[in-house]
Amino acid sequence: MPDHYIGLMSGTSLDGVDGVLADCSAASTRVLQHAWRPFPAELAAELLALNGQGDNELHRAALAANALSRVYTQVVADLLQAAGLPATAICAIGAHGQTVRHRPGAFDGIGYTLQLNNPALLAELSGITVVADFRSRDVAAGGQGAPLVPAFHQALFGRAGQTVAVLNIGGISNLSVLRDDAVLGWDCGPGNALMDAWCRQHTRQPFDEQGRWAASGRVHAGLLQVLLQEPYFALPAPKSSGRDLFNPAWLAGKLTGFETLPTEDVQATLTELTARVCAADVLRHAAGSRRLIVCGGGALNTHLMRRLQAHLSALEVMSSEQQGLPPLQVEAAAFAxxxxxxxxRETGSLKSVTGARGARVLGAIYPA
Known part of the structure; x- marks a missing residue:
């Protein structure tokens, strides 16, 4: 009998929820159905606001978690309807939740990671067992709690005797380096988050489709150098980041002295920043890799993919779709x-990635 699992992912791009229904009974996860629902505008705005300090946060966060769980429930229903399966055919839902704060190791030496979610409500509404809160156990064990996808990347894309590089570009970008002796992974820095924020501010569009707006501008060398001076880029792995650092306030501070730049030049420079930072990590840590597999929304940004290829001329830069799984399905499949x-009761984290004291069984279970 197939092991049917559903994976749900709403990432730092804050555009909506990707869900997959997957058969996990074989050695390799096989996606059977994919569904996506956008966030209602008011929910997206609230989730973005909750990434920073504000009034009445606990109340607002609880209600946002309820609203998010309702969108999750709708995606689950879409998947079941498309597959013609009842809820009883699903072993569990892996629901990552919406990261609004991520500060591992900070403040008291332990820190925290916070994903808004109401898995109890999701289990109640869907009638399916829910697994959630995947990051907290790794943080409690001294790890970064992120990225968690490298172990899945190894299971899906790893090849014996080869070094394989996998780059996920969501709101934040993260790189997995898959080798026989070890799997490495970390957050490179901004992915789409800064580009999307600038695009919303100046074009009223949620993102720069295929990178056309960026392609119409010119990279400003001076601004790019200021952006590249961010200390995070020079930190050794293990490391992880998020909107706690790479947010509109961070960008506004870097733009001091560049206020007269054409907005399309700023967009071109932000795109180049993502490409340059990611390519530098590939060159530094994935020596011997013949290809870079790109997933996440960034894989659909044609201009960004061209810039990555320009910086990685010795490698073939390709979408994960060429490896059998479309880029918008990879992270959701990882959480299934x-x-x-x-x-x-198998470990899901990797000490070599997060820096925790050891691999841990991740997640909390909310039975149907």
Whole structure:
């Protein structure tokens, strides 16, 4: 009998929820259905606002978690309807939640990571067991709690005797380096988050489709150098980041002295920043890799993919779709895979990636 799992992912791009229904019974996860629902505008705005300090945060965060869980429930219903399956056919839902704060190791030496979610409500509404809160156990064990996808990337894209590089470009970009002796992974820095924020501010569009606006501008060398001076880029792995650092306020501070730049030149420079930072990490840590597999929304940005290829001329830069899984399905599939790991009491984290004291079984289970 197939092991049917659902994975749900709403990332730092804050555009909506990707969901997959996957068969995890074989050695490799096989996606059977994919569904996506956009966030209602008011929910997207509230989730973005909750990334920073504000009034009445606990109340607002609780209600946002409820609203998010309702969108999750709708995506689950879409998947079941498309597959013609009842809820009882699903072993569990892996629901990552919406990261609004991520500060591992900070303040008291332990820090925290916070993903808004109401998995109890999701289990109640869907009638399916839910696995959630995947990051907290790794943070408690001294790890970064992120990225969690490298273990899945190894299971999906790893090749014996080869070094494989996998770059996920969501709001934040993260790189997995898959080798026989070890799997490495970390957050490179901004992915789409800064580009999307600038695009919303100046074009009223949620993102720069295929990077056309960026392609119409020119990279400003002076601004690019200021952006590249961010200390995070020079930190050694393990490391992770998020909107706590790379946000509109960070960008506004860097733009001091560049206020007269054409807005399309700023967009071109932000795109180049993402490409330059990611390419530098590939060159530094993935020596011997013949290809870079790109997933996440950034894989759909044609201009960004061209800039990555320009910086990585010795490698073939390709979409994960060329490896059998479309880029918008990879992270959701990872959380379906992680949910199965949790139910099987198998470890889902990697010490070599997060820096924790050891691999841990991740997630909390909310039975149907």
């Amino acid at each position: 895979w992680l949910a199965r790991k949790t139910l099987q």
